[in-house]
Structures are given as structure tokens and as C-alpha cells.
Amino acid sequence: MYFLKKGFALIIGSIFLSLGINLFLVPHKILDGGTVGIGLIINYIWGLNTGLTIIILSIPIFIFAWFKYRNYFYNSLHGMIISSFFIDLLTPVNNLVEIEAIYSSILGGIFVGIGIGLMLKNKTSTGGTDFIAQFLCDKTGINAGIFILLMDSIVIIWGGILLSSETFYLSIITLLFVGITTSYITR
Numbered sequence: 019m020y021f022l023k024k025g026f027a028l029i030i031g032s033i034f035l036s037l038g039i040n041l042f043l044v045p046h047k048i049l050d051g052g053t054v055g056i057g058l059i060i061n062y063i064w065g066l067n068t069g070l071t072i073i074i075l076s077i078p079i080f081i082f083a084w085f086k087y088r089n090y091f092y093n094s095l096h097g098m099i100i101s102s103f104f105i106d107l108l109t110p111v112n113n114l115v116e117i118e119a120i121y122s123s124i125l126g127g128i129f130v131g132i133g134i135g136l137m138l139k140n141k142t143s144t145g146g147t148d149f150i151a152q153f154l155c156d157k158t159g160i161n162a163g164i165f166i167l168l169m170d171s172i173v174i175i176w177g178g179i180l181l182s183s184e185t186f187y188l189s190i191i192t193l194l195f196v197g198i199t200t201s202y203i204t205r
Contacts, residue, residue, distance in 0.1 A: 038129025051170025053146030131199025
């Protein structure tokens with residue numbers, strides 16, 4: 019029963035995450051943080067598939083996890099693969115909803131936050147920079163959330179530099195709503 023519940027949360031969470039990205043973020047070139055945000059920047063600039071890019075970017079992180087945090091590796095590998103699959107599978111929906119960018123950033127953040135929250139609540143994740151944050155937390159004693167905020171900030175600052183100031187401002191709003199929603203779901 020435990021694995022069925024975890025698998026269900028993983029699939030539903032991945033769908034929410036993917037819909038948040040494709041329905042609300044992509045049409046306005048808004049970013050999420052972390053590995054997903056880097057994948058979106060690469061998609062916006064070069065047109066490469068976001069999900070596939072996330073998998074490629076995650077390979078070194080998962081190799082490190084294999085040797086240092088095997089439990090994290092097992093709990094996150096399937097989350098990263100399934101969410102990346104759904105991000106690319108649901109790419110065609112990115113023109114279904116037409117709303118103002120500010121509302122898109124809010125709704126995208128809520129959807130992504132629901133997806134991440136469902137996964138975290140069931141002891142799985144999409145991996146990526148969350149693993150790096152957890153590793154740094156273990157080594158320094160500084161809360162992982164601080165490292166996640168720092169890495170997410172770096173991603174959206176670079177996105178703002180490479181794309182536009184509007185991308186930067188809207189992405190801040192998205193990250194705020196991702197954080198609030200994830201915290202609410204996992205409380």
C-alpha cells in the first residue's frame with residue numbers, strides 16, 4: 019500500500035508540476051528555480067526539450083548521490099524521470115490558457131508548488147538542486163531552505179540577465195507561490 023500511495027503521489031505531483039510549467043510559465047517565459055529553471059532557460063534560448071534537459075543536467079548530481087546518499091538517489095531518481103517525462107509530454111498544452119503574465123506566474127507557482135508538495139509529503143522529489151542543498155546542509159549545518167533559496171535566486175537572476183527583466187520579476191512571484199504552496203501541502 020505504501021508504494022502504491024507513493025507512486026500515485028509521484029504521478030499526480032508530476033502532472034501538477036508539468037501543467038504549472040506548460041500552462042502558465044512557458045507562455046510568458048517565466049522561470050522556476052533549480053534544475054527545472056535551468057532547463058527552462060535552455061528551452062527558451064535554444065528550444066531544447068525542458069524535460070530531457072533536466073535529465074541531462076541531473077546526471078552528475080545523481081552520480082554523486084549514488085556514492086554519497088544512496089537513499090536520496092532511490093527516492094529521487096524516479097521523481098526526476100517521471101516529472102521530466104510529463105514536462106515534455108504536456109508541452110502541447112502551453113497555448114491552451116491565455117491570461118495575463120502576472121496571473122500566470124501566480125497560478126504556475128501554485129501548480130508547481132502542489133506538485134512538489136505532494137512529492138515531498140510522500141518522501142520523493144525531483145532531485146536536482148534540492149539534493150545539493152541537502153548535501154550542503156549536512157556539511158555546514160545551515161538549513162537546506164537557505165541553500166535552495168540561494169540557488170533558485172541565482173537561476174532567476176541569470177534568467178533575467180539572459181531573457182528579460184520581466185522574466186526576472188515574474189519568476190520572483192512564481193518562486194514565492196511555489197514556496198508558500200509547497201509549505202502548505204507539506205505542513
